[in-house]
Amino acid sequence: MDTIRLTTAQALVKFLEQQYVDFGGGPERFVHGIFTVFGHGNVLGLGQALQEAPGTLTVYQGRNEQGMVHAATAFAKQNRRRRIMACTASVGPGSANMLTAAATATANQIPVLLLPGDTFATRQPDPVLQQMEHTYNLSITVNDAFKAVSKYWDRIYRPEQLMTALLNAMRVLTDQADTGAVTIALPQDVQGEAWDYPLEFFCKRIHRIVSRLPHPDEIAAAAELIAGKQRPLLVCGGGVRYADAGADLRAFAERFAIPFGETQAGKSAVASDCVYNLGGIGVTGNGSANALAAEADLVIGVGTRFTDFTTGSKSLFAHPEAEFLTINASPYHAAKLDALAVVCDAAEGLKALSAALEERGYRSAYTDEIVSARKAWEEERRRLAGVEYTVKEGAHGTSGSFVPEIAGHFDELLPEYAAKLNTSLTQTRVLGILNDCIPKDAIVIGAAGSLPGDMQRMWNSAVPDTYHMEYGFSCMGYEISGAFGVKLAEPEREVYALVGDGSYQMLHSELVTSLQENKKINVILLDNAGFGCINNLQMEQGLNSMGTEFRYRSPEGQLNGELMQIDYAASAAGYGVKTFRASTAEQLRSALEEAQRQERSTLIDIKVLPKTMTHGYGAWWHVGVPEVSGSEAVQAAYEQKHGQLEKARSY
Ligand SMILES: Cc1ncc(C[n+]2csc(CCOP(=O)(O)OP(=O)(O)O)c2C)c(N)n1
Ligand SMILES: O=C1C[C@@H](O)[C@H](O)[C@@H](O)C1=O
Numbered sequence: 001m002d003t004i005r006l007t008t009a010q011a012l013v014k015f016l017e018q019q020y021v022d023f024g025g026g027p028e029r030f031v032h033g034i035f036t037v038f039g040h041g042n043v044l045g046l047g048q049a050l051q052e053a054p055g056t057l058t059v060y061q062g063r064n065e066q067g068m069v070h071a072a073t074a075f076a077k078q079n080r081r082r083r084i085m086a087c088t089a090s091v092g093p094g095s096a097n098m099l100t101a102a103a104t105a106t107a108n109q110i111p112v113l114l115l116p117g118d119t120f121a122t123r124q125p126d127p128v129l130q131q132m133e134h135t136y137n138l139s140i141t142v143n144d145a146f147k148a149v150s151k152y153w154d155r156i157y158r159p160e161q162l163m164t165a166l167l168n169a170m171r172v173l174t175d176q177a178d179t180g181a182v183t184i185a186l187p188q189d190v191q192g193e194a195w196d197y198p199l200e201f202f203c204k205r206i207h208r209i210v211s212r213l214p215h216p217d218e219i220a221a222a223a224e225l226i227a228g229k230q231r232p233l234l235v236c237g238g239g240v241r242y243a244d245a246g247a248d249l250r251a252f253a254e255r256f257a258i259p260f261g262e263t264q265a266g267k268s269a270v271a272s273d274c275v276y277n278l279g280g281i282g283v284t285g286n287g288s289a290n291a292l293a294a295e296a297d298l299v300i301g302v303g304t305r306f307t308d309f310t311t312g313s314k315s316l317f318a319h320p321e322a323e324f325l326t327i328n329a330s331p332y333h334a335a336k337l338d339a340l341a342v343v344c345d346a347a348e349g350l351k352a353l354s355a356a357l358e359e360r361g362y363r364s365a366y367t368d369e370i371v372s373a374r375k376a377w378e379e380e381r382r383r384l385a386g387v388e389y390t391v392k393e394g395a396h397g398t399s400g401s402f403v404p405e406i407a408g409h410f411d412e413l414l415p416e417y418a419a420k421l422n423t424s425l426t427q428t429r430v431l432g433i434l435n436d437c438i439p440k441d442a443i444v445i446g447a448a449g450s451l452p453g454d455m456q457r458m459w460n461s462a463v464p465d466t467y468h469m470e471y472g473f474s475c476m477g478y479e480i481s482g483a484f485g486v487k488l489a490e491p492e493r494e495v496y497a498l499v500g501d502g503s504y505q506m507l508h509s510e511l512v513t514s515l516q517e518n519k520k521i522n523v524i525l526l527d528n529a530g531f532g533c534i535n536n537l538q539m540e541q542g543l544n545s546m547g548t549e550f551r552y553r554s555p556e557g558q559l560n561g562e563l564m565q566i567d568y569a570a571s572a573a574g575y576g577v578k579t580f581r582a583s584t585a586e587q588l589r590s591a592l593e594e595a596q597r598q599e600r601s602t603l604i605d606i607k608v609l610p611k612t613m614t615h616g617y618g619a620w621w622h623v624g625v626p627e628v629s630g631s632e633a634v635q636a637a638y639e640q641k642h643g644q645l646e647k648a649r650s651y
């Protein structure tokens with residue numbers, strides 16, 4: 001057997017660049033590059049390997065370990081999981097910083113390879129800098145925390161263990177039904193230790209990804225179930241996009257006259273103008289999709305995990321005879337809601353089911369309900385996009401009146417916000433302008449706060465695969481990091497991160513990396529001076545506003561002083577980003593036009609009024625309302641929750 005003497009880290013790098021995937025169109029390189037934040041835990045081992053022989057791997061310099069892993073995740077998500085990135089962090093805090101993003105990747109089922117440095121396998125110098133010591137078990141390190149957020153976890157104590165670890169890592173990273181973060185912890189001494197590896201271990205490996213075909217018995221049962229139903233409704237989930245099954249879903253909907261609602265991950269699998277596309281469904285869905293969902297006698301979930309946001313905490317599909325059918329590559333997800341399961345790739349399942357239904361001559365019993373529902377939502381969307389704040393402050397006081405979308409929380413505070421933020425822009429108006437002005441083939445990214453709800457409802461995707469939402473973990477900080485990852489995946493397109501002021505404050509470090517790499521991203525920042533959606537949640541469940549508005553501490557010692565005024569444009573300009581400010585519709589339109597002309601990253605600091613985001617539309621969300629409280633409003637919210645719970649499915 002021919003061998004080659006390499007360190008563990010050198011072998012790892014050599015292996016990664018030989019991994020290819022073939023989804024049917026020929027082999028493509030799987031691992032595009034590696035994000036790094038070097039410290040003593042990885043710079044000498046993996047760092048040396050990457051310096052000496054990086055091969056085809058592009059080495060990126062991350063700014064924050066969480067941010068770089070989000071970027072890597074977004075890269076893989078935008079590539080429909082066909083190309084991935086690796087990420088390495090130093091021991092201790094560097095590794096711990098990756099945890100949140102590892103969880104984000106795993107919750108969303110997006111492959112990412114994590115290579116955190118670890119403490120010494122020999123334990124000779126223990127405790128090393130940044131080692132966390134457990135007196136009850138010396139083998140535990142910070143990296144054990146990744147077990148809870150990874151789909152595969154391993155630690156390399158000896159160089160030769162690397163081989164089985166990497167083969168298993170590839171198994172999980174290419175698994176279409178059950179993938180996510182893969183963590184291989186690398187003790188810093190082992191990274192530099194050598195072994196005579198068999199040469200054939202580094203041969204070009206092509207991982208053939210074959211679509212799982214549906215079983216004829218499952219298709220027959222599914223066709224039988226649909227045939228007995230009048231008003232079926234499809235739910236288009238992320239699996240449709242990963243399986244490249246948008247055209248199949250559209251053809252299925254058109255052939256059998258079945259409308260579909262979009263989940264956050266599934267949105268833009270089919271363009272919004274498809275006459276069967278009802279748009280966003282669920283808690284952050286629109287009124288029309290939710291109304292048809294309530295009347296559906298069969299819900300056909302395609303590639304969806306049926307989260308609480310999609311099912312309205314299992315209360316949305318309220319027809320007394322509603323049944324569930326699923327097409328999902330994962331048996332686990334397919335079995336949810338006690339559904340009749342067809343376990344297979346979304347495209348293959350839809351094609352087979354289509355053939356079976358054609359044989360039966362099936363067509364749904366909808367008449368004009370789908371057209372009417374789309375029309376009703378289009379009218380409501382137009383209203384939302386036109387909402388203007390009409391109160392004027394003059395020398396003789398305030399004139400005019402205004403009822404925000406979320407009325408009754410702090411209507412009387414809106415003039416204060418309007419004055420402090422110096423704006424009259426409503427959030428729904430901003431969404432309308434953005435959707436009109438942003439190029440149709442640009443990719444929009446979102447993750448947390450009130451924006452995902454507004455986007456799922458109001459964003460019309462003219463071009464498939466242009467909507468990139470991380471709502472499996474809804475992790476603040478994904479937006480800007482993710483936009484950078486998307487730009488790496490699609491360098492020819494404009495990308496726009498839609499981000500709240502809270503998320504921007506939490507994490508925007510990879511904005512600097514976008515400048516360093518000359519990969520332009522556009523940050524659309526909506527500043528409403530607070531954690532707006534959480535303030536809404538707090539107040540609609542009967543609580544007072546506390547800790548969710550960005551106010552100075554008052555002389556009385558509470559966080560209820562003056563509103564903070566933050567110049568986000570100035571903050572980004574300091575990095576070298578081209579920035580704009582907008583507090584009127586005209587300023588916003590012109591900033592968007594100018595931003596598009598730029599070659600480097602841009603940021604538009606848009607001041608918006610709180611309580612002017614979209615809200616409601618008929619789906620309930622089960623949240624933890626207190627059973628005991630001195631507040632009548634909280635007691636009422638608790639009663640209301642119980643009323644809703646009685647109407648919801650219990651499993
Ligand atoms: C990492 C992380 N921490 C906390 C949360 C909980 N959370 C969800 S939205 C939100 C506030 C978001 O504020 P902002 O970005 O300003 O958006 P807005 O709701 O004001 O539009 C918080 C704290 C989260 N989703 N992610
Ligand atoms: O707690 C949350 C509430 C949602 O409205 C929000 O979009 C999400 O980011 C979140 O974490």
Ligand SMILES: [Mg+2]
Nearest residue numbers: 500501530532
């Ligand atoms: Mg905010």
